[in-house]
Amino acid sequence: MTTTGDARLGETPEEGNPLVEGLERLPVHPTTLVIFGATGDLARRKLLPAIYNLAHEGALPERFNLVGSSRSEMTHEAFAEHTAEAIRQFSRRPPDETVLTELLAQVRYVSGSFDDDEVYRQLAVHLDAYDQTAGQPLNRAFYLSTAPEFFPVIIEELGGHDLNAHEGAEVRAVIEKPFGTTLAEAKELNRRVLAVFAEKQVFRIDHYLGKETVQNLMAFRFANGLFEPVWNRNYIDRVEITAAEDLGIGTRAGYYDHAGALRDLVQNHMLQLLCNVAMEPPVHFEADEIRDEKVKVLRSVIRPTPETVDELAVRAQYGPGTVGGEDVVGYLQEEGVPADSNTETYAALRLEIDNWRWAGVPFYLRTGKRLARKLTEIAITLKPVPHLAFQQEGSVGVRPNQLILTMQPNEGVSLSLGAKIPGARMRIRPVNMEFLYGTSFMSQSPEAYERLILDAMRGDATLFTRNDEVEAQWQICDPIVARWEATPGPLAQYESGTQGPAEAGRLFEAGARWRAI
Numbered sequence: 001m002t003t004t005g006d007a008r009l010g011e012t013p014e015e016g017n018p019l020v021e022g023l024e025r026l027p028v029h030p031t032t033l034v035i036f037g038a039t040g041d042l043a044r045r046k047l048l049p050a051i052y053n054l055a056h057e058g059a060l061p062e063r064f065n066l067v068g069s070s071r072s073e074m075t076h077e078a079f080a081e082h083t084a085e086a087i088r089q090f091s092r093r094p095p096d097e098t099v100l101t102e103l104l105a106q107v108r109y110v111s112g113s114f115d116d117d118e119v120y121r122q123l124a125v126h127l128d129a130y131d132q133t134a135g136q137p138l139n140r141a142f143y144l145s146t147a148p149e150f151f152p153v154i155i156e157e158l159g160g161h162d163l164n165a166h167e168g169a170e171v172r173a174v175i176e177k178p179f180g181t182t183l184a185e186a187k188e189l190n191r192r193v194l195a196v197f198a199e200k201q202v203f204r205i206d207h208y209l210g211k212e213t214v215q216n217l218m219a220f221r222f223a224n225g226l227f228e229p230v231w232n233r234n235y236i237d238r239v240e241i242t243a244a245e246d247l248g249i250g251t252r253a254g255y256y257d258h259a260g261a262l263r264d265l266v267q268n269h270m271l272q273l274l275c276n277v278a279m280e281p282p283v284h285f286e287a288d289e290i291r292d293e294k295v296k297v298l299r300s301v302i303r304p305t306p307e308t309v310d311e312l313a314v315r316a317q318y319g320p321g322t323v324g325g326e327d328v329v330g331y332l333q334e335e336g337v338p339a340d341s342n343t344e345t346y347a348a349l350r351l352e353i354d355n356w357r358w359a360g361v362p363f364y365l366r367t368g369k370r371l372a373r374k375l376t377e378i379a380i381t382l383k384p385v386p387h388l389a390f391q392q393e394g395s396v397g398v399r400p401n402q403l404i405l406t407m408q409p410n411e412g413v414s415l416s417l418g419a420k421i422p423g424a425r426m427r428i429r430p431v432n433m434e435f436l437y438g439t440s441f442m443s444q445s446p447e448a449y450e451r452l453i454l455d456a457m458r459g460d461a462t463l464f465t466r467n468d469e470v471e472a473q474w475q476i477c478d479p480i481v482a483r484w485e486a487t488p489g490p491l492a493q494y495e496s497g498t499q500g501p502a503e504a505g506r507l508f509e510a511g512a513r514w515r516a517i
């Protein structure tokens with residue numbers, strides 16, 4: 001089924017672009033967006049380029065203003081230049097100077113510490129000035145893109161300065177991950193956030209939900225009659241979710257060494273992928289219905305206990321090795337990492353979902369830094385056929401069907417089938433039917449943050465996590481965190497640029513093993 005141009009949505013790439021289509025359906029109210037942590041890594045690499053790309057597509061509201069805030073001293077002009085540089089370096093399309101100049105004309109910057117009242121007084125001055133120029137109260141979106149310790153500080157300061165509400169307009173708070181580092185912390189953070197903002201004002205980011213390929217999972221499952229009848233324990237043998245990275249921790253030692261792979265990726269992105277595979281179809285494609293279904297899945301996951309963690313989970317740390325032809329240092333030699341750190345850079349789990357659809361089907365999750373290559377995929381292996389009439393000597397082999405949903409790179413879906421090798425004998429070999437985004441839609445997918453920033457400004461929470469989801473995710477991970485903290489190590493090492501620790505193979509039942517990365 002290799003799909004080609006005939007599957008295109010429109011005649012031009014723009015017509016096939018869901019952001020532009022979304023814009024037609026749901027206009028965005030004029031908004032002032034404030035980024036706390038505007039000089040940080042995430043803002044520079046992702047948020048500012050995403051805002052530019054929205055501007056380029058005409059997806060921003062007619063009146064859109066941007067205010068950056070962080071500790072560094074900077075003038076408005078210097079922040080505009082910082083923004084332009086970030087866009088030039090990281091935008092997925094080369095910037096058009098006219099669009100860029102127009103975008104930067106309205107940029108402001110407020111410097112100071114997030115616990116300093118003056119920051120919020122200054123902010124209020126800029127926000128009011130934008131309203132006055134517009135002649136109407138503009139919506140306000142506060143994006144918290146800074147270290148998690150500042151999340152409650154900023155939220156409470158916003159509340160303390162009456163910036164959590166705005167007569168005649170909407171106010172929203174977008175909160176980055178991680179949302180707490182344990183269940184108890186997440187609950188406390190939720191309590192403090194919800195003391196200032198109503199749940200409908202809060203947008204907890206899990207950027208995987210903004211990826212086109214992750215949204216396609218729902219389209220794939222719920223827009224095609226073909227898969228639903230087999231999407232259960234009767235036909236599916238196992239589900240394998242991989243989020244492998246070739247990169248190391250870069251300059252993020254301060255954050256990562258306190259987080260580790262389980263908190264950094266499993267607790268959020270990977271459990272969300274699991275939800276998208278396992279959830280029941282919602283009646284309508286609406287934020288709360290979808291989130292209700294995801295929570296049901298998370299609550300059905302059999303929680304690891306201190307007694308089962310060692311059997312169900314594997315962790316390890318990258319050692320030195322070669323990635324992409326370059327020698328790289330091990331985790332313990334990375335700048336800023338304590339020489340005796342026991343933080344895991346690889347985590348693998350076997351989970352089970354105790355409900356009617358999935359009872360007995362193992363869900364394998366693995367993630368790691370400095371593995372052989374970047375690969376995010378979900379592999380669904382079906383059960384073998386019950387009887388094989390024509391297996392013969394010389395066959396490459398009949399293998400159970402596998403459905404591979406590749407999130408990145410080479411986004412697409414591939415289904416392996418047994419097919420007859422041409423010739424006199426009945427010899428079977430696996431072949432693939434493939435759908436690739438690149439060839440079918442002929443347009444570049446928007447970055448996850450483009451979609452999410454736009455949705456937050458629109459007030460559409462479908463692709464954001466609700467407080468009960470976050471807490472249910474922690475309920476699964478907390479016992480693992482606790483067990484690992486109680487048995488610190490030293491951790492097993494895997495060579496950088498490889499498949500990860502061999503020990504992860506023991507999570508599988510006999511006869512199965514991890515797919516190659």
Ligand SMILES: NC(=O)C1=CN([C@@H]2O[C@H](COP(=O)(O)OP(=O)(O)OC[C@H]3O[C@@H](n4cnc5c(N)ncnc54)[C@H](OP(=O)(O)O)[C@@H]3O)[C@@H](O)[C@H]2O)C=CC1
Pocket residue numbers: 036037038039040041042043069070071072073112113114115144145146147148176177178255
């Ligand atoms: N970076 C990434 O790839 C990803 C990051 N995230 C999340 O995004 C958030 C931001 O991460 P990241 O950008 O990497 O972090 P950085 O450390 O790069 O940036 C932190 C930002 O916060 C500012 N800041 C720090 N302390 C203060 C303070 N006391 N007062 C005022 N400003 C302060 C910094 O300002 P200054 O530079 O002026 O000191 C900087 O702008 C985190 O929650 C992270 O978990 C999520 C996914 C990926």
Ligand SMILES: O=C1O[C@H](COP(=O)(O)O)[C@@H](O)[C@H](O)[C@H]1O
Pocket residue numbers: 245264265376
């Ligand atoms: O949230 C995070 O995600 C990135 C991986 O994101 P991707 O979109 O490139 O797959 C990961 O590198 C980072 O450690 C983590 O905080």
